Amino acid sequence: xxxxxxxxxxxxxxxxxxxxxxxxxxxxxxxxxxxxxxxxxxxxxxxxxxxxxxxxxxxxxxxxxxxxxxxxxxxxxxxxxxxxxxxxxxxxxxxxxxxxxxxxxxxxxxxxxxxxxxxxxxxxxxxxxxxxxxxxxxxxxxxxxxxxxxxxxxxxxxxxxxxxxxxxxxxxxxxxxxxxxxxxxxxxxxxxxxxxxxxxxxxxxxxxxxxxxxxxxxxxxxxxxxxxxxxxxxxxxxxxxxxxxxxxxxxxxxxxxxxxxxxxxxxxxxxxxxxxxxxxxxxxxxxxxxxxxxxxxxxxxxxxxxxxxxxxxxxxxxxxxxxxxxxxxxxxxxxxxxxxxxxxxxxxxxxxxxxxxxxxxxxxxxxxxxxxxxxxxxxxxxxxxxxxxxxxxxxxxxxxxxxxxxxxxxxxxxxxxxxxxxxxxxxxxxxxxxxxxxxxxxxxxxxxxxxxxxxxxxx
Numbered sequence: 001x002x003x004x005x006x007x008x009x010x011x012x013x014x015x016x017x018x019x020x021x022x023x024x025x026x027x028x029x030x031x032x033x034x035x036x037x038x039x040x041x042x043x044x045x046x047x048x049x050x051x052x053x054x055x056x057x058x059x060x061x062x063x064x065x066x067x068x069x070x071x072x073x074x075x076x077x078x079x080x081x082x083x084x085x086x087x088x089x090x091x092x093x094x095x096x097x098x099x100x101x102x103x104x105x106x107x108x109x110x111x112x113x114x115x116x117x118x119x120x121x122x123x124x125x126x127x128x129x130x131x132x133x134x135x136x137x138x139x140x141x142x143x144x145x146x147x148x149x150x151x152x153x154x155x156x157x158x159x160x161x162x163x164x165x166x167x168x169x170x171x172x173x174x175x176x177x178x179x180x181x182x183x184x185x186x187x188x189x190x191x192x193x194x195x196x197x198x199x200x201x202x203x204x205x206x207x208x209x210x211x212x213x214x215x216x217x218x219x220x221x222x223x224x225x226x227x228x229x230x231x232x233x234x235x236x237x238x239x240x241x242x243x244x245x246x247x248x249x250x251x252x253x254x255x256x257x258x259x260x261x262x263x264x265x266x267x268x269x270x271x272x273x274x275x276x277x278x279x280x281x282x283x284x285x286x287x288x289x290x291x292x293x294x295x296x297x298x299x300x301x302x303x304x305x306x307x308x309x310x311x312x313x314x315x316x317x318x319x320x321x322x323x324x325x326x327x328x329x330x331x332x333x334x335x336x337x338x339x340x341x342x343x344x345x346x347x348x349x350x351x352x353x354x355x356x357x358x359x360x361x362x363x364x365x366x367x368x369x370x371x372x373x374x375x376x377x378x379x380x381x382x383x384x385x386x387x388x389x390x391x392x393x394x395x396x397x398x399x400x401x402x403x404x405x406x407x408x409x410x411x412x413x414x415x416x417x418x419x420x421x422x423x424x425x426x427x428x429x430x431x432x433x434x435x436x437x438x439x440x441x442x443x444x445x446x447x448x449x450x451x452x453x454x455x456x457x458x459x
Contacts, residue, residue: 002100003056003174004041004048010177011038013217017188020212028210029185029452032440038173046166047173055271057286058278059101063108070113101271125313126292130285133320136328137284145327151381152326152349155411161380168410168446178271181219182262185449188212189220190234196224203254206456220261231257233265291316333357342369348379355385365389367397375400384415392423398430405438414450421454432458 014030015038021028030038037043137145154160176184187209191197197211200222204210212218221232229249292312299308321328326349333341333353341347341354342365355374358365367390374386392398404416423431435455442448 001048002104003051004045006177007047007051007173008041008044011044011173014038014176014186017212017217018186020214020217021186021188021210023210027436027439027452027455028208029448030445031448033443034445034448037445043170043173046170050167050171050174051177051275053283053286054278055101055275056104056278057282058274059104060108061282061286063105064112066105067109067112070109123292123309125309126289129292129313129317130288132317133288134281134284136320136324137280148327151352153323155380156326165410168414169444172445172449178268178275180262180266180268182207182259184208186210187219188217189222190215190218191222193222193224196222196229200229200249200254203249203251206251207255207258209258220258231261233261288316335361335363338363339365348377348382352379352381352385355382355389359385359389364391367391367393371400375404380409380411383409384412387412387415387419390419392419392427392431395427395430398423398427398434402434405434410444410447413444414447417447417451417454421450421457423458428458 015035018028018031018035150164154164172185181187185208187207188211189204189209190212191200201211209220215221215234218234221230221234223230223232295315296308296312299311302308303311331341331350331353333350334357338354338357341350342358345351345354351374355365357363370386370390374382375390377383377386387401387404390397390401392401398420401416401419404412405420407413407416417435420431420435432455435451435458439448439451439455442451
């Protein structure tokens, strides 16, 4: 409820902010079909699950293991004092909107410490297996574990695709809660000086800052005092930066000012680290220990306790290796062999790796091969990496990519918009019109964000 409530409030504030923005016939994000979703508590509830299974788990585990350690040590008062100090430090590092999360580890700690009277035992087999699994993830040799996990594990089953779709639909709102200002989808500034507003708005728009009359809903105040332009924080009235009017306003100095302002007012940095730690460490561990407990309970009906513990660890380890096999069987793809994997290999994971390699190294691949073999494949990662590798050279190519804007897969849709944003100069007008025509009907905020960025590149 903590997570969902914070996301709901954040969404409502974002919606109110959008209503105050003074823009004429301009595309912003979120907008159109996304706006009703910001008012829905259902969207906030599902978005809250992301924070629950990342930051929430991390805070909860911290409280639980602190309590277990306190129960097993002779120095209970010392450990309790250390825990209180950690809570105070965490409170200092969290913004007042996020500090309520401190109640979670504190509640778990107190409940475990005072209510749990059983002897807590750690199964050495479970601990070793968990360590092996976590070490395997952390020592992954690929470029990106999460990217490869999505493409080679999640996108190979209906259940995995559901998780993927959940991520791309519900995780942007919670991300907006903890992002630094410079990374947020939409920002506002207040400027009462009409001439200054006209002069500075084209530059501010490049960083997704839009003018607003409501100071309370503005992220930044820009004012002019004689020969000085003042950038200040509306919440604290603290002056962030003063520049002389004689100094030319440029993309570079505005970029530096806005970046410094964002860093100075970033109160969620600690929380983002907690969220990342929850995603990388605590969520996999939680999943493992829950699976371990359930399987151990089942096997204990048929096997002796000592043997069932070993069997449970072995089964889970083998299951992990089976699921992660596509990630850890890594082939060295280079400029000498990538074409062999694209043309000859029947392994779709290797074909995907080869296409990804070619795209990242900016190596051109024959478009006929892409059109005939990959663009319409049922393996989604192969399709969207082929979209990125495909060259738009004429209107027919533009039409091929345009058809992907209505694809069932969210991954293919946002990659298609990204590709249109890279259309050659002689097709920029057609690509722009394509995106503008589809923009009001986009129902996924993540897809709309890619369409918005593509428009920015084309205009």
